[in-house]
Amino acid sequence: MxxxxxxxxxxxxxxxxxxxxxxxxxxxxxxxxxxxxxxxxxxxxxxxxxxxxxxxxxxxxxxxxxxxxxxxxxxxxxxxxxxxxxxxxxxxxxxxxxxxxxxxxxxxxxxxxxxxxxxxxxxxxxxxxxLAPEVTGLVIDRGVRADGAAPMGITPTNRAALDQLTEREREVLREVAHGRSNLEIAEVLYVGAATVKTHVSSCLAKLQLRDRVQLVVFAFESGFMDTAADG
Missing domain, CATH: 3.40.50.2300 (Response regulator)
Structure with a gap:
């Protein structure tokens, strides 16, 4: 109802x-x-x-x-x-x-x-x-899973999920993981805020995640941010 x-x-x-x-x-x-x-x-x-x-x-x-x-x-x-x-x-x-x-x-x-x-x-x-900046910063600084283990890294499962993302969606995911708002991402990528919102929604749907918080966790746990940092 x-x-x-x-x-x-x-x-x-x-x-x-x-x-x-x-x-x-x-x-x-x-x-x-x-x-x-x-x-x-x-x-x-x-x-x-x-x-x-x-x-x-x-x-x-x-x-x-x-x-x-x-x-x-x-x-x-x-x-x-x-x-x-x-x-x-x-x-x-x-x-x-x-x-x-x-x-x-x-x-x-x-x-x-x-x-x-x-x-x-x-x-x-x-x-x-x-997701307060302090929380985003904590995830970035620690770069570890909640149980204290190292990030899971790129596995066949999350590799398959990441392969669904377009290059632009990967760029947006990286900026979300750095704690930037849609407006800030729009400025970084030289696109409109509405376009960023669409890309964020697409990332959530393709990765089967609930919200922006889970996007940040996935980006770091999956090893995506490590590969992004390596270019």
């Missing part, structure tokens, strides 16, 4: 602190564009509530009892259409990388300003990926 275009964004709040959830609920209650449809105090409950309430966006804490936010995110993104917006602390490198692997659509620091939080939830629901 399709959702009316003017319907509020359905949000599931996941945090093991009752006061934190109460604060988020109060914040969102004054914005008619948002509707809190449920809460969860741990990862296991989050998976259950995501299935029960079918939220558009899950605002997910990371450190929680029973099941952490990373494992919960992996289960939710694998079984529902909900997009997950993670709440994390600055410099939490291992968790950030693991969240990328789990399918998170974005990251916010826990000290984010209230108005920024509201806009971030709306942007996530609209299909945008909130």
């Amino acid at each position: 399709s959702t009316p275009a003017d319907a509020p964004v359905r949000v599931l709040l996941v945090d093991d602190q009752t006061l934190v959830r109460a604060g988020f609920r109060l914040l969102f209650s004054v914005d008619p564009r948002l509707e809190v449809v449920g809460e969860a105090a741990d990862g296991e409950e989050a998976v259950e509530r995501a299935t029960e309430f079918a939220p558009d966006v899950v605002l997910m804490d990371i450190e929680m009892p029973r099941m952490n936010g990373i494992d919960a995110t992996s289960r939710i993104t694998g079984a529902t259409d909900a997009r997950v917006l993670m709440l994390t602390t600055f410099g939490d490198e291992e968790n950030v990388l693991a969240c990328l692997q789990a399918g998170a659509s974005g990251f916010l620091l826990k000290n984010t300003e209230p108005e920024h939080l509201t806009q971030a939830v709306l942007a996530t629901a609209a299909g945008h990926s909130l």
